[in-house]
Amino acid sequence: MADVFDPMAGQAQPVTAAAGDGEPAVHDIGVAVYVIPTDAPEADGTLAWNKTTMIVVTARAGAERGIGWTYGAAASPSIRW
Numbered sequence: 001m002a003d004v005f006d007p008m009a010g011q012a013q014p015v016t017a018a019a020g021d022g023e024p025a026v027h028d029i030g031v032a033v034y035v036i037p038t039d040a041p042e043a044d045g046t047l048a049w050n051k052t053t054m055i056v057v058t059a060r061a062g063a064e065r066g067i068g069w070t071y072g073a074a075a076s077p078s079i080r081w
Contacts, residue, residue: 024062031057031077 034054041050055076056069070076 024064026059026061028060029057030059031055033074033077035074 032055034056035051036054037051038049041048043049053072053074054069055072056067059066
């Protein structure tokens, strides 16, 4: 089973689209970090690891919803832009 770490729980910030661009404002962004253990130790000749960290992001704008994911460090969601 994967360990779930949600560093942004309760801290969603509304993000507005540029004025006059005709696009709906993004009004909800969620992020979660999943740490998934591997079945056995893995290596590529330069590094070795026993887990994979995946970041999942969801967003809502108007009636649309989106989801995206990437591999990265568990600290990635704490980066502010």
